[in-house]
Amino acid sequence: MTGYWGLHIAIYGIEGNAGTLAGERLTHTPNPEHPHGMHGTAATASTAEAAYRAAMDRMHDPMMQGIANADPDTAFVLGMIPHHQGAVDMAEIVLKFGKDTRNQHFAREIINTQRREIGEMREWLKQKNIPQP
Template identity: 50%
Template sequence: MKTLNVVLCSTFMLAAASGLAHAQNAAAHFELPNECRPETAMHGEGHSDMSASGGGSGSATDSGTMNMDDMDPDAMTEAMRANMEKMMVTMPAMHEGMMNDNPDIAFACGMIAHHQGAIDMAEVQLEYGEDETLRDLARTIIEDQKREIDEMTQWLAENGS
């Protein structure tokens, strides 16, 4: 699990460091429901107040667990860049959503962003992937994840406070 976290954080930091401006445009199409806003989470402490290394001050690179010197953003394929751009939007939102004091709300909010990340990855697969089995799976993922996002958003509207 620690290796996965390091890989995900390294990938996220690589995308941020490479200045992928498209991610800022993508941010306009995804927002968590109002019930997931930072003012309802951790007594006002949103994801911008916490670092990717698990809280407090500093950056993920301060943890000493990441080395991005060996990564070359110019060597990334278009599909890799598309995944990174989309992940730059949903990963912080997922973190923000999970910071609610109420575990039910934290689950729903974190999962909404997580599901949006799955949708985004599936859309990249449909744009760049060639394997029909995986393209079919991507279509199913998009349909299922959208339905589940709707269910969690409805639950939040009825139960989130």
Template identity: 45%
Template sequence: MTPTTRFLAALALAAGLSGTALAGGTGHHHHGGHAPAGGVPATHDADHDADMAKMIDAMKPSPGDAASTLAYKAADMAMMHDMHVPYTGDPDVDFRTHMIPHHQGAIAMAKVALQHAKDPQTRRLAEQIIADQDKEIAQMRDWLAKNRK
């Protein structure tokens, strides 16, 4: 799949997610001060919805975007989609299930840097990020395999 195709697929998925989230109809919002598992009341927040809409809009391709920008936007959109994981109420599990796609997003961005960046320090940092994040993802998946109920 080309970066553009991945981007468009991620954009379509995120648009569906954000449209539902912006409408407040996913069941993930708690209205009326009901406390979720963590005990902190969550409410529907119009400012949050506007911020989410701006963020999604910023990830859409724009005329004249460089190939690297398109690839970074696709990585961002895929990460946002993949981080849409249900919470379990177990802070140890939730930490890992949400950090794994976050780390995968860092790897995707580092791969874009390796493909497009010219600065040797940027390239070395990208290589280090890939190695570190791959190792941490493996550790988190191993922990989940042993400890998830």
């Protein structure tokens, strides 16, 4: 199989093993002389990368739907809400997996600011009687 479904089966297996973390799926036959299970930096990076990809996947469709609105002001707000939520999600991921204290500071600032702005944009939509995303 090729394309999306072929890749999907290659990654998740024929049973659709979606509950398995990306780092727990092997890309080749294990070699006892060169073990590389779920430990160390590579495992953390894989798990963080999977979390970042999932966050971006959740953000993309709602953001694109929002910017398709005919009114530029409404499109801006409807696109920015999921965009801001994506930033919050990414910041939470770096707080979970990252080690750099400066990045953790940035992440906390982003979470606070983006959540406040999401609330303000939701209020703007409410005042305009525009359905919430």
